[in-house]
Amino acid sequence: MTEVTGSKRAQITRAALLEAAREVFSAAGYDNANMADIAERAGASVGSLYHHFAAKSDLYITLYNEYQRRQQHRSAQAFRTALRRGEQDALQLFIAGTRAYLEGCWEERELATVFLSGGGPAGFGLLARERFREWLHANSVLVNDHVHPLSEMLVLSLTAMATEAGREVAAAPSRAKARRMIDEVLELMGRLYPDS
Structure with a gap:
Protein backbone atom coordinates (compact mmCIF):
# COMPACT_ATOMS: atom_id res chain seq x y z
CA MET A 1 0.00 0.00 0.00
CA THR A 2 1.39 3.38 -0.98
CA GLU A 3 1.44 6.25 1.44
CA VAL A 4 -0.35 9.45 0.43
CA THR A 5 1.95 12.45 0.81
CA GLY A 6 0.77 15.77 2.20
CA SER A 7 0.90 17.31 -1.24
CA LYS A 8 -1.11 14.48 -2.79
CA ARG A 9 -3.62 14.61 0.06
CA ALA A 10 -4.03 18.36 -0.50
CA GLN A 11 -4.67 17.74 -4.22
CA ILE A 12 -7.27 15.07 -3.40
CA THR A 13 -9.00 17.37 -0.90
CA ARG A 14 -8.98 20.27 -3.36
CA ALA A 15 -10.48 18.08 -6.10
CA ALA A 16 -13.17 16.82 -3.70
CA LEU A 17 -14.01 20.39 -2.71
CA LEU A 18 -14.32 21.46 -6.34
CA GLU A 19 -16.54 18.49 -7.14
CA ALA A 20 -18.72 19.24 -4.14
CA ALA A 21 -18.90 22.91 -5.14
CA ARG A 22 -19.95 21.88 -8.66
CA GLU A 23 -22.76 19.78 -7.20
CA VAL A 24 -23.91 22.46 -4.76
CA PHE A 25 -23.77 25.33 -7.27
CA SER A 26 -25.61 23.19 -9.82
CA ALA A 27 -28.36 22.32 -7.34
CA ALA A 28 -28.70 25.61 -5.46
CA GLY A 29 -27.20 28.31 -7.67
CA TYR A 30 -24.46 30.64 -6.54
CA ASP A 31 -26.52 32.83 -4.21
CA ASN A 32 -28.11 29.94 -2.30
CA ALA A 33 -24.96 27.80 -2.03
CA ASN A 34 -23.07 27.92 1.23
CA MET A 35 -19.59 26.90 2.24
CA ALA A 36 -20.72 24.54 5.03
CA ASP A 37 -22.77 22.48 2.55
CA ILE A 38 -19.82 22.31 0.17
CA ALA A 39 -17.43 21.19 2.93
CA GLU A 40 -19.89 18.59 4.20
CA ARG A 41 -20.51 17.17 0.73
CA ALA A 42 -16.74 16.94 0.17
CA GLY A 43 -16.23 15.21 3.52
CA ALA A 44 -13.93 18.04 4.59
CA SER A 45 -13.95 20.60 7.34
CA VAL A 46 -14.93 24.21 6.73
CA GLY A 47 -11.40 25.14 7.83
CA SER A 48 -9.95 22.91 5.13
CA LEU A 49 -12.25 24.52 2.58
CA TYR A 50 -11.02 27.98 3.54
CA HIS A 51 -7.43 26.72 3.46
CA HIS A 52 -7.87 25.89 -0.23
CA PHE A 53 -10.30 28.64 -1.28
CA ALA A 54 -10.54 32.12 0.20
CA ALA A 55 -14.27 32.50 -0.40
Whole structure:
Protein backbone atom coordinates (compact mmCIF):
# COMPACT_ATOMS: atom_id res chain seq x y z
CA MET A 1 0.00 0.00 0.00
CA THR A 2 1.39 3.38 -0.98
CA GLU A 3 1.44 6.25 1.44
CA VAL A 4 -0.35 9.45 0.43
CA THR A 5 1.95 12.45 0.81
CA GLY A 6 0.77 15.77 2.20
CA SER A 7 0.90 17.31 -1.24
CA LYS A 8 -1.11 14.48 -2.79
CA ARG A 9 -3.62 14.61 0.06
CA ALA A 10 -4.03 18.36 -0.50
CA GLN A 11 -4.67 17.74 -4.22
CA ILE A 12 -7.27 15.07 -3.40
CA THR A 13 -9.00 17.37 -0.90
CA ARG A 14 -8.98 20.27 -3.36
CA ALA A 15 -10.48 18.08 -6.10
CA ALA A 16 -13.17 16.82 -3.70
CA LEU A 17 -14.01 20.39 -2.71
CA LEU A 18 -14.32 21.46 -6.34
CA GLU A 19 -16.54 18.49 -7.14
CA ALA A 20 -18.72 19.24 -4.14
CA ALA A 21 -18.90 22.91 -5.14
CA ARG A 22 -19.95 21.88 -8.66
CA GLU A 23 -22.76 19.78 -7.20
CA VAL A 24 -23.91 22.46 -4.76
CA PHE A 25 -23.77 25.33 -7.27
CA SER A 26 -25.61 23.19 -9.82
CA ALA A 27 -28.36 22.32 -7.34
CA ALA A 28 -28.70 25.61 -5.46
CA GLY A 29 -27.20 28.31 -7.67
CA TYR A 30 -24.46 30.64 -6.54
CA ASP A 31 -26.52 32.83 -4.21
CA ASN A 32 -28.11 29.94 -2.30
CA ALA A 33 -24.96 27.80 -2.03
CA ASN A 34 -23.07 27.92 1.23
CA MET A 35 -19.59 26.90 2.24
CA ALA A 36 -20.72 24.54 5.03
CA ASP A 37 -22.77 22.48 2.55
CA ILE A 38 -19.82 22.31 0.17
CA ALA A 39 -17.43 21.19 2.93
CA GLU A 40 -19.89 18.59 4.20
CA ARG A 41 -20.51 17.17 0.73
CA ALA A 42 -16.74 16.94 0.17
CA GLY A 43 -16.23 15.21 3.52
CA ALA A 44 -13.93 18.04 4.59
CA SER A 45 -13.95 20.60 7.34
CA VAL A 46 -14.93 24.21 6.73
CA GLY A 47 -11.40 25.14 7.83
CA SER A 48 -9.95 22.91 5.13
CA LEU A 49 -12.25 24.52 2.58
CA TYR A 50 -11.02 27.98 3.54
CA HIS A 51 -7.43 26.72 3.46
CA HIS A 52 -7.87 25.89 -0.23
CA PHE A 53 -10.30 28.64 -1.28
CA ALA A 54 -10.54 32.12 0.20
CA ALA A 55 -14.27 32.50 -0.40
CA LYS A 56 -17.29 31.09 -2.19
CA SER A 57 -16.48 33.39 -5.11
CA ASP A 58 -12.99 31.84 -5.33
CA LEU A 59 -14.52 28.37 -5.64
CA TYR A 60 -16.96 29.55 -8.30
CA ILE A 61 -14.33 31.32 -10.38
CA THR A 62 -11.95 28.36 -10.11
CA LEU A 63 -14.72 26.05 -11.40
CA TYR A 64 -15.48 28.54 -14.20
CA ASN A 65 -11.84 28.83 -15.26
CA GLU A 66 -11.42 25.04 -15.31
CA TYR A 67 -14.65 24.66 -17.31
CA GLN A 68 -13.45 27.30 -19.79
CA ARG A 69 -10.09 25.53 -20.19
CA ARG A 70 -11.85 22.24 -20.96
CA GLN A 71 -14.10 23.97 -23.48
CA GLN A 72 -11.15 25.68 -25.16
CA HIS A 73 -9.30 22.36 -25.27
CA ARG A 74 -12.30 20.62 -26.89
CA SER A 75 -12.63 23.35 -29.51
CA ALA A 76 -8.92 23.52 -30.29
CA GLN A 77 -8.67 19.74 -30.55
CA ALA A 78 -11.61 19.63 -33.01
CA PHE A 79 -10.05 22.47 -34.99
CA ARG A 80 -6.70 20.65 -35.21
CA THR A 81 -8.44 17.40 -36.19
CA ALA A 82 -10.26 19.20 -39.01
CA LEU A 83 -6.94 20.69 -40.17
CA ARG A 84 -5.27 17.25 -40.17
CA ARG A 85 -8.12 15.96 -42.31
CA GLY A 86 -7.31 18.66 -44.86
CA GLU A 87 -9.94 21.30 -44.07
CA GLN A 88 -8.65 24.78 -44.92
CA ASP A 89 -11.85 26.80 -45.09
CA ALA A 90 -12.01 29.23 -42.15
CA LEU A 91 -15.75 28.91 -41.63
CA GLN A 92 -15.67 25.11 -41.65
CA LEU A 93 -12.81 25.15 -39.15
CA PHE A 94 -14.79 27.53 -36.94
CA ILE A 95 -17.82 25.27 -37.19
CA ALA A 96 -15.75 22.21 -36.22
CA GLY A 97 -14.55 24.00 -33.08
CA THR A 98 -18.06 25.25 -32.33
CA ARG A 99 -19.51 21.74 -32.55
CA ALA A 100 -17.00 20.58 -29.93
CA TYR A 101 -17.83 23.59 -27.73
CA LEU A 102 -21.58 22.94 -27.96
CA GLU A 103 -21.15 19.22 -27.29
CA GLY A 104 -19.14 20.22 -24.22
CA CYS A 105 -22.05 22.42 -23.11
CA TRP A 106 -24.26 19.33 -23.22
CA GLU A 107 -21.72 17.02 -21.57
CA GLU A 108 -21.18 19.51 -18.74
CA ARG A 109 -24.72 20.89 -18.82
CA GLU A 110 -24.99 21.37 -15.06
CA LEU A 111 -21.95 23.65 -15.00
CA ALA A 112 -22.79 25.29 -18.33
CA THR A 113 -26.23 26.18 -17.00
CA VAL A 114 -24.73 27.65 -13.83
CA PHE A 115 -22.19 29.76 -15.71
CA LEU A 116 -24.41 30.82 -18.61
CA SER A 117 -27.38 31.73 -16.38
CA GLY A 118 -26.09 35.18 -15.55
CA GLY A 119 -25.61 34.56 -11.81
CA GLY A 120 -22.39 34.35 -9.87
CA PRO A 121 -20.34 36.54 -7.57
CA ALA A 122 -19.90 40.28 -7.88
CA GLY A 123 -17.69 41.02 -10.87
CA PHE A 124 -18.37 37.68 -12.54
CA GLY A 125 -20.13 39.35 -15.47
CA LEU A 126 -16.97 41.36 -16.18
CA LEU A 127 -14.83 38.22 -15.97
CA ALA A 128 -17.19 36.39 -18.35
CA ARG A 129 -17.01 39.29 -20.83
CA GLU A 130 -13.20 39.26 -20.63
CA ARG A 131 -13.18 35.51 -21.35
CA PHE A 132 -15.59 36.12 -24.26
CA ARG A 133 -13.17 38.72 -25.73
CA GLU A 134 -10.26 36.31 -25.26
CA TRP A 135 -12.24 33.56 -27.01
CA LEU A 136 -13.18 35.99 -29.79
CA HIS A 137 -9.53 36.93 -30.30
CA ALA A 138 -8.43 33.28 -30.27
CA ASN A 139 -11.14 32.40 -32.81
CA SER A 140 -10.06 35.26 -35.08
CA VAL A 141 -6.41 34.22 -34.95
CA LEU A 142 -7.14 30.53 -35.54
CA VAL A 143 -9.46 30.88 -38.50
CA ASN A 144 -7.94 33.77 -40.37
CA ASP A 145 -4.76 31.98 -41.41
CA HIS A 146 -6.87 29.89 -43.79
CA VAL A 147 -8.78 30.11 -47.06
CA HIS A 148 -11.66 32.62 -47.06
CA PRO A 149 -10.70 34.59 -43.94
CA LEU A 150 -13.68 35.68 -41.87
CA SER A 151 -14.37 39.33 -41.13
CA GLU A 152 -14.02 40.55 -37.58
CA MET A 153 -17.78 41.15 -37.34
CA LEU A 154 -18.58 37.70 -38.69
CA VAL A 155 -16.32 36.09 -36.08
CA LEU A 156 -18.02 38.23 -33.42
CA SER A 157 -21.48 37.18 -34.64
CA LEU A 158 -20.54 33.49 -34.84
CA THR A 159 -18.93 33.53 -31.39
CA ALA A 160 -22.00 35.23 -29.89
CA MET A 161 -24.23 32.66 -31.63
CA ALA A 162 -22.15 29.83 -30.18
CA THR A 163 -22.37 31.30 -26.68
CA GLU A 164 -26.15 31.74 -26.82
CA ALA A 165 -26.60 28.32 -28.42
CA GLY A 166 -24.52 26.83 -25.60
CA ARG A 167 -27.05 28.12 -23.07
CA GLU A 168 -29.92 26.46 -24.95
CA VAL A 169 -28.04 23.21 -25.59
CA ALA A 170 -27.21 22.94 -21.88
CA ALA A 171 -30.91 23.33 -21.07
CA ALA A 172 -32.09 20.80 -23.67
CA PRO A 173 -34.36 18.09 -22.23
CA SER A 174 -32.50 15.23 -23.93
CA ARG A 175 -29.30 14.37 -25.78
CA ALA A 176 -31.30 13.91 -29.00
CA LYS A 177 -32.78 17.41 -28.68
CA ALA A 178 -29.34 18.86 -27.88
CA ARG A 179 -27.88 17.22 -31.01
CA ARG A 180 -30.69 18.60 -33.18
CA MET A 181 -30.07 22.07 -31.76
CA ILE A 182 -26.34 21.79 -32.39
CA ASP A 183 -26.87 20.64 -35.96
CA GLU A 184 -29.34 23.45 -36.61
CA VAL A 185 -27.15 26.24 -35.23
CA LEU A 186 -24.14 24.95 -37.20
CA GLU A 187 -26.22 24.87 -40.37
CA LEU A 188 -27.31 28.46 -39.71
CA MET A 189 -23.69 29.47 -39.19
CA GLY A 190 -22.80 27.92 -42.52
CA ARG A 191 -25.45 30.06 -44.26
CA LEU A 192 -23.89 33.28 -42.98
CA TYR A 193 -20.94 32.90 -45.33
CA PRO A 194 -22.27 31.05 -48.40
CA ASP A 195 -19.19 31.64 -50.56
CA SER A 196 -16.96 29.51 -48.33
